[in-house]
Amino acid sequence: xxxxxTSALTKIYGRIQAVNSIDLSIHKGEVFGxxxxxGAGKTTTIGMLCTIVRPSSGxxxxxxxxxxxxxxxxxxxxxxVFQDPTLDTVLTGRENLELHARxxxxxxxxxxxxxNQMLELVDLHERGNDITRTYSGGMRRRLELARGLLHxxxxxxxxEPTLGLDPQTRARIWEYIKKMAQTEQTTVVLTxxxxxxxxxxxxxxxxxxxxxxIALDSPEGLKESMGxxxxxxxxxxxxxxxxxxxxxxxxxxxxxxxxxxxxKEAHLHLAEILSIIKDVECVxxxxxxxxxxxxxxxxxxxxxxxIEDSGSWVDSVARYRQRGS
Amino acid sequence: xxxxxxxxxxxxxxxxxWREFKVFQREKSRIVSSIVQPLMWLFLFGSGVGASVxxxxxxxxxxxxxxxxxxLVLFGSVYFGLYIVWDRKLDVLKAMLVAPVSRIxxxxxxxxxxxxxxxLQIIVLFLFSFLFPSINPWxxxxxxxxxxxxxxxxxxxxxxxxxxxxxxxxxxxxxxFLIFPLFFLSGALFPIDDKLPFWLQGLVKLNPLTYAxxxxxxxxxxxxxxxxxxDFLVVTFFAVTMFLLGSVLFSRMK
Numbered sequence: 015x016x017x018x019x020t021s022a023l024t025k026i027y028g029r030i031q032a033v034n035s036i037d038l039s040i041h042k043g044e045v046f047g048x049x050x051x052x053g054a055g056k057t058t059t060i061g062m063l064c065t066i067v068r069p070s071s072g073x074x075x076x077x078x079x080x081x082x083x084x085x086x087x088x089x090x091x092x093x094x095v096f097q098d099p100t101l102d103t104v105l106t107g108r109e110n111l112e113l114h115a116r117x118x119x120x121x122x123x124x125x126x127x128x129x130n131q132m133l134e135l136v137d138l139h140e141r142g143n144d145i146t147r148t149y150s151g152g153m154r155r156r157l158e159l160a161r162g163l164l165h166x167x168x169x170x171x172x173x174e175p176t177l178g179l180d181p182q183t184r185a186r187i188w189e190y191i192k193k194m195a196q197t198e199q200t201t202v203v204l205t206x207x208x209x210x211x212x213x214x215x216x217x218x219x220x221x222x223x224x225x226x227x228i229a230l231d232s233p234e235g236l237k238e239s240m241g242x243x244x245x246x247x248x249x250x251x252x253x254x255x256x257x258x259x260x261x262x263x264x265x266x267x268x269x270x271x272x273x274x275x276x277x278k279e280a281h282l283h284l285a286e287i288l289s290i291i292k293d294v295e296c297v298x299x300x301x302x303x304x305x306x307x308x309x310x311x312x313x314x315x316x317x318x319x320x321i322e323d324s325g326s327w328v329d330s331v332a333r334y335r336q337r338g339s
Numbered sequence: 340x341x342x343x344x345x346x347x348x349x350x351x352x353x354x355x356x357w358r359e360f361k362v363f364q365r366e367k368s369r370i371v372s373s374i375v376q377p378l379m380w381l382f383l384f385g386s387g388v389g390a391s392v393x394x395x396x397x398x399x400x401x402x403x404x405x406x407x408x409x410x411l412v413l414f415g416s417v418y419f420g421l422y423i424v425w426d427r428k429l430d431v432l433k434a435m436l437v438a439p440v441s442r443i444x445x446x447x448x449x450x451x452x453x454x455x456x457x458x459l460q461i462i463v464l465f466l467f468s469f470l471f472p473s474i475n476p477w478x479x480x481x482x483x484x485x486x487x488x489x490x491x492x493x494x495x496x497x498x499x500x501x502x503x504x505x506x507x508x509x510x511x512x513x514x515x516f517l518i519f520p521l522f523f524l525s526g527a528l529f530p531i532d533d534k535l536p537f538w539l540q541g542l543v544k545l546n547p548l549t550y551a552x553x554x555x556x557x558x559x560x561x562x563x564x565x566x567x568x569x570d571f572l573v574v575t576f577f578a579v580t581m582f583l584l585g586s587v588l589f590s591r592m593k
Contacts, residue, residue, distance in 0.1 A: 064437060065437070066436075066437060086439050086441070087439075089437060089438065089439035090439040094434075094437055096430070096433060096434070098430050099430065100430040100431065100433045100434040101431075101434075102358065102431050102434075103429075103431075104361070104362050104365055104366075105358065105361055105362075109358075109361060112357075113354050113357070113358050114434070114438075116350050116351065116353060116354030116357070117350075117351050117354045117355075117435060117438035117439075117440055118438055118439060119346075119347035119350055119351070119439070145365075161434075
């Protein structure tokens with residue numbers, strides 16, 4: 015059953031087409047990731063679905079309610095965790111949740127129990143009575159997650175939920191998000207540019223660039239679309255043409271002294287490939303990541319567009335691409 | 340169904356009020372300074388000027404007491420309202436504005452929150468009223484009511500202005516060109532009689548705060564220019580107008 019449906023959803027700011035005619039249908043209970051670089055239109059798309067941003071054209075519905083005609087009903091169905099922190103730092107953690115519970119009409123007989131449950135789930139029950147100004151960035155984000163889920167929304171929107179958190183907390187939060195989606199049948203729609211994390215969490219991902227969805231599938235499906243394994247070989251001179259001629263090689267290109275090869279079943283063919291190349295400095299073989307998919311589709315690394323990334327996303331892709339320099 | 344909706348709106352309004360009250364309780368230094376300032380007007384300015392001036396046979400300090408109450412309401416209310424500029428900068432409002440509660444309810448919660456802050460400060464000032472021998476303590480409840488309505492008007496005005504501005508730079512402009520003129524032209528510090536220059540009389544009579552000061556002075560000191568019902572009606576009209584204007588602007592705020 016689909017819980018979110020958009021058709022030709024579009025937002026134009028002046029002359030910039032921030033979101034360009036997006037058609038999406040998201041199923042109930044699904045964890046859906048909207049992946050793309052900053053400025054791709056992720057936040058604007060979420061903003062329209064959350065009834066904060068008014069679409070320029072097109073339409074969308076959540077749980078059967080139209081986002082333009084029935085914004086109040088839509089709002090009751092959704093929880094939102096914004097990219098920028100929106101906690102009330104004058105209030106304690108518990109008070110922030112109390113405020114939210116009242117704003118969302120959570121009845122008083124279950125409020126207390128629900129708040130305790132949520133504080134426990136994000137490991138803040140011991141700090142619940144402290145003013146949130148004293149919280150660390152990670153704690154604040156956890157509290158916001160708890161707040162977003164407090165009123166048991168049908169859809170939870172998370173805009174870059176793990177931005178600026180330490181890896182341990184991030185893993186924990188993702189686990190919790192998965193559990194919530196399963197046990198409470200909460201549909202989760204998230205945006206992120208941490209491709210690795212999205213891979214582990216999302217049932218399906220849509221890759222968005224320049225306001226358009228350019229790919230939409232399960233992470234496995236997208237990676238399979240790459241057609242094979244990735245092999246990176248550091249070489250002194252590159253017999254590009256010879257390798258390209260091999261029947262099992264799909265793609266090959268040279269990048270600053272590194273040969274980047276996409277091949278079928280690398281474990282079977284690596285020996286032959288290496289035998290063609292004379293001076294091999296080092297070799298790396300791996301299965302493709304979503305970032306590889308992104309590079310293939312857009313011709314650039316998602317990290318190139320991500321200013322706020324502080325190097326926490328150091329993975330094989332980055333090393334693979336930058337070994338030459 | 341409909342009843343449930345109204346209940347949820349009321350709960351949302353209460354939530355906003357509750358938040359403002361919590362903030363009020365926490366910011367003790369702000370409360371202390373907001374009460375100390377009027378006391379300084381009364382005791383330092385009032386006794387200084389009062390040494391050589393009295394009005395209608397009333398000690399000058401006693402005479403300006405109602406005016407200083409109005410001043411507290413004016414500054415406290417308008418600044419409270421303007422504070423949403425800051426709230427918006429820090430995104431505190433954002434989470435509130437996406438909740439399934441109408442903007443009107445949030446606005447009303449804010450207005451009531453501001454009025455509560457100001458009214459509690461006024462009550463503290465009333466505790467000092469025994470120091471002013473001419474004050475009639477039986478007039479206090481009516482004075483409180485009038486000041487409360489004034490506060491509705493001025494918090495709404497602050498919120499209305501706050502929803503128009505995106506930066507705190509507007510603060511200085513509003514202080515200089517709105518709040519201070521409203522205060523000086525309200526008759527808080529001087530009697531409005533024929534001795535005033537003609538242009539000043541006109542401006543004072545156009546100022547809605549004048550009627551708040553006059554009404555409070557009437558019930559506390561039995562000195563007034565207008566009948567109480569006129570003061571009451573003008574202040575109430577001012578409150579209704581500002582409330583409507585504020586709710587419209589607040590609803591349109593991005």
